[in-house]
Amino acid sequence: xxxxxxxxxxxxxxxxxxxxxVVREALQDDGKKTVMTKSSSVDLVTQTDQKVEQLIIxxxxxxxxxxxxxxxxxxxxxxxxxxxxxxxxxxDPIDGTTNFVHTFPFVAVSIGxxxxxxxxxxxxxSCLEDKMYTARRGRxxxxxxxxxxxxxxxxxxxxIIATEFGSSRDPEAxxxxxxxxxxxxxxxxxxxxxxxxxxxNMCLVASGCVEAYYEIGIHVWDVxxxxxxxxxxxxxxxxxEGGPVDxxxxxxxxxNSRTIAERIVKEIDAFSPPRDDAAPPNQ
Ligand code: IPD
Numbered sequence: 001x002x003x004x005x006x007x008x009x010x011x012x013x014x015x016x017x018x019x020x021x022v023v024r025e026a027l028q029d030d031g032k033k034t035v036m037t038k039s040s041s042v043d044l045v046t047q048t049d050q051k052v053e054q055l056i057i058x059x060x061x062x063x064x065x066x067x068x069x070x071x072x073x074x075x076x077x078x079x080x081x082x083x084x085x086x087x088x089x090x091x092d093p094i095d096g097t098t099n100f101v102h103t104f105p106f107v108a109v110s111i112g113x114x115x116x117x118x119x120x121x122x123x124x125x126s127c128l129e130d131k132m133y134t135a136r137r138g139r140x141x142x143x144x145x146x147x148x149x150x151x152x153x154x155x156x157x158x159x160i161i162a163t164e165f166g167s168s169r170d171p172e173a174x175x176x177x178x179x180x181x182x183x184x185x186x187x188x189x190x191x192x193x194x195x196x197x198x199x200x201n202m203c204l205v206a207s208g209c210v211e212a213y214y215e216i217g218i219h220v221w222d223v224x225x226x227x228x229x230x231x232x233x234x235x236x237x238x239x240x241e242g243g244p245v246d247x248x249x250x251x252x253x254x255x256n257s258r259t260i261a262e263r264i265v266k267e268i269d270a271f272s273p274p275r276d277d278a279a280p281p282n283q
Contacts, residue, residue: 005115006106007138008064009121010088010232013123015055015235016111019055023052023107023235024128027107032049039167040197041165050093056093057070060089061110064087073093079232083248085116088113090220090224092109094109096196105128108125108197109124110123110199114224119137119227121135121137122134122135131203133203134229139232143207148208149208149233161189161210161213162193162205163213165177166218167217168217168273172271174275183269184264184268198215205230211260216250216251216272216273218250220247223252226254227245233255235257239265241265248277250275
């Protein structure tokens with residue numbers, strides 16, 4: 001089995017690099033960006049997201065025909081989002097689609113792989129930085145082959161925290177997001193940042209550049225790969241109210257340490273968006 005997952009991971013790295021080339025080419029050619037919307041006018045998708053997801057799924061299916069998939073754009077097209085015990089590829093073809101649309105230079109291809117509901121490997125390719133982040137369960141996290149280690153800063157007042165506003169514009173959710181942000185900023189922390197992609201934010205935690213990243217409203221495909229990269233770099237994952245993270249709950253704190261994660265949890269005004277694995281309203 002171990003060798004089989006290594007083959008799968010090698011394939012994920014190859015296909016993520018190829019997908020990244022497609023994303024980079026499309027970024028340079030404004031004419032290729034056909035922008036559409038999904039759940040709201042600020043939840044964007046492009047033909048490149050759809051094309052890259054199909055390219056990844058087709059390529060994996062040829063090599064691993066029995067494996068399952070959870071892909072952002074396939075779910076948007078009506079496929080179910082249920083994590084079984086079987087080998088499952090969890091794919092975000094472009095994490096940072098809004099960045100992609102605006103040519104804001106942080107976009108990533110994110111591929112997580114889970115077996116028995118446990119992440120076995122994660123691959124995040126930051127396309128414009130040409131940084132390939134990888135992690136395999138129990139074997140560490142790497143960027144372009146160099147080992148990653150989270151920051152050893154335990155004082156939140158000496159920390160940078162990453163977060164995002166997401167694509168919900170529900171006034172109640174926005175109030176809670178700002179209330180949390182205000183509390184965290186006023187601890188005070190050194191700064192708050194956001195790359196516009198959950199996957200890259202998590203890789204920044206793993207790299208030791210920021211002490212933590214938190215968000216309510218992300219999806220399983222945004223954080224599947226990044227979560228293993230953080231934990232294999234020595235970090236911790238937590239739900240925004242403390243306790244274990246639930247990958248389908250759309251809530252996450254990823255931090256360098258339990259101390260920093262728990263300090264953030266204290267300041268978060270939590271809420272629960274509809275789960276990723278909730279049945280569509282008409283079913
Ligand atoms: C989004 C990005 C963004 C985060 C959103 C995600 P997408 O993913 O990760 O940073 O704030 O919650 O949905 O739509 O670009 O794949």
